[in-house]
Amino acid sequence: MRKLKRYASLYWLFLLQRFKVLMEYRVNFLIGASSTIFIQAASLMTVWVVMGQVPSLNGWTIDEIFMIYGLLTLAKSINHMFADNLWTLGHEYIRPGGFDRFLVRPINPLFHLLADRFCHDGIGNFLVGLVLVMRGFENLSIPWSLGNIAYLVLAVLAGGSIFIALNLITCVTSFWIMNSVPVTLAVFQTHEFTKYPLNIYGKMIGVAMTWLIPYGLASYYPASYLLGRDVGYMAWAMVPVAAVLLAAGYRFWLFGLKHYGGTGS
Amino acid sequence: MPIIEVDDLSKVFRLNQKEPGLRGAFKALFKPNYTDKVAVDHLSFSVDPGEIVGYIGVNGAGKSTTIKMLTGILAPSGGAVRVLGRDPHSQRVANARDIGVVFGQRTQLWWDLALIESLNLIAKIYEVEPARYKQLLDQFSETLELDELLKVPVRQMSLGQKMRAELAATLIHEPKVVYLDEPTIGLDVMVKERIREFIKQQNREKQTTVILTTHDLGDIEELCQRVIIIDAGKVIYDGPISTIKDRFGKYRTITFETGSASTAGLALPDGTELVANEPRKLVVRFDRTRTTASQVAGALMEQADVVDFSLAEPDLESIIKQIYSGALREEVAV
């Protein structure tokens, strides 16, 4: 408990310092924070233009599609804000030698890596996701009940954890290979599939995005649940899957750390 | 009781030779081609609390690998390390509380943060008690002249300012053992002096144990009572500076001034070598285990018209230079 408190206050301090630096370059902060909005806007406008001319996409209306898109974007933004530094483990810490610094400090090195850089670019994603989901609640008359809000928070946190865990697993390969970014990117970019209803794809892709690279658990199933479509226990699958993936990711991290202790590179 | 104990320590790296490109990467993955590289080879020494030890050797001699094992970054492949009675690798976090490390040119401060903000963060990471932190900050500000630097971000500091800031950050949690890797490299004389003074003061007042790797003779002469020299992963010397000369000053040189210009066809005694042969000047180097100064001088006086000659004592600087240029290796092997 004392440890948890200590880490929480440390994270807060890291975050504060980070914002002090960001505020020094205010224009860049604003551009960065809003940057992802522009990229999301391109996809969203495409959906908007197309859906203006057809009533539904495999039974999904535009509001429902935006709900799926919004849930995914919220989950992604959690990863983007709090765990973006994982991407840089290889090229900014291990290879230049800065990772050694983490190992001579009396705190958890993974915590140190994550706390070292809060990524403000994720704020834009968060806002886009939030607006889409809130818009969905309004337009689709989903009640703002305590249960629904709690479910939403749970789904976003679990979905964010799935993103973080998958990035952690692929980034830990930096302990062995020169450049892990392509590996991480290869897995990460599959999340594009899950911005749209999984049932528009063939069965194989649907299964892959649910069980193999389970980004679908962060968007398609929670959206279905909130929209009152029956997906059974799959509405809750993101929680145990996130827990298992996080545990596996941390195990793999420790294994990578052990390897690093053997080779120092 | 020693604060650092290194017992029969070894580190062997397995290198996987990789060919470039994707094909090479796959080949390395499925059909690895390993070669072993011994970086540290059955090393043993111990350091007492309050000692300042110079740890020197050529690049690649195993210095930084040893330091990485002492700090807990690397796990030994053989033998044992104890720092304050702990195994630094398996008890890494506990060990980290009691040590401070300066990694040469790589700063531990946050690039964009004002120095004071970096120090605050580091104090929190090491859980320095706030009252004590304030006290130390005042002390350090005075001895390292940090006052006008506290509000400056590291990216705007000069090399000397950075190193002063770095030392403050490294010692703010009052570590019992400090590892300093090239703390004075590239600095001007004034800053070097200040930094040495600070290290000495910390050592004197708090009994801080210091392990110092450096290329700088001044650092060694001013700070270290004791020097450990390693080569090819082995200790080749461990003792006070004063006896290095006896151990490694095997060669001496005599410079002769000659009257006549021609000095062709000289016969030199065994263990002697002509280093320079100029008109009116001869420089001869000899191995004092095989011959003596008087034998060399006698032999030359018989053959050439010697006007004057002088015998040069081996100085520490040239010995250190020899150590770092790798010339010692052959000498030890003889």
Next chain:
Amino acid sequence: MRSLRRYWRVYSAFAANAVKLMMAYSVWFWVELLGQIFMLIIFVYFWKAVYANTETVSGMRAAETLNYILIAQIVAPLVRWSLILDIGGAIRQGTVAIEFTRPVDFQARWYVEWTSQMLFQAIRLALPLGAVAMICFGLRLPADPAVWGYFIVSFLLGNAVLFCFDWAFACLAFYTTEAWGLHILREGVAAFFSGALLPLQMLPGWLQKGAAFLPFGQALNAPVSILTGITPVSQAPAVIGTQLIWLVGLFLFSRFFFGVASRKVTVQGG
């Protein structure tokens, strides 16, 4: 003539270097290819689902739209790829000053480097993508050599237009402190208004007007429309004429703006 040969030698050396640099990142290539294939799959299924309930969208039939999207997605990486980060970075780090001292025109050199990298990418990435699109998704390509001729001219012109736009836009890095934001802004706007995600012909009227005021459509929608037959061959010369007007205008502007912006820096000493 001799000076022409000298220019050729100098610039071809830069071009060869740029290509060599790209070859080094082979793992990147595979991942990028994979990502592009994912995008192809997503778009094909998305549009198939769209056309499941309707015959036409904005007067375009399923086969026509799919063909457009496949080609647009194959060409898209070339449009997405901007030199804003590179030029902006050079401006930020002050390496631009070194460029001024070289005896070759700064902009011409970057154009040669950028275009050769782009063409290299085009061949390396577009060929396998095209093969995948043909085998798996029924991509149809025209047989008429005139269409191909117009396409290639239009494609190169469009990329030159984009180059000049990026050049002028990157010069804003002389004023702002980072090029990253500019890069992202350009990426987002270009993704939509180039027609990489859907044919610009499908946009509602007011958006189509907006798109016409931006240069991005010239780089993607124009050549892809020619290749897919959305623009008939008879109208291709008019499209190319428009592109030429864009090119001349943006070229002059980019030179002018670079001059103004860089003078500001030299006066202030960086």
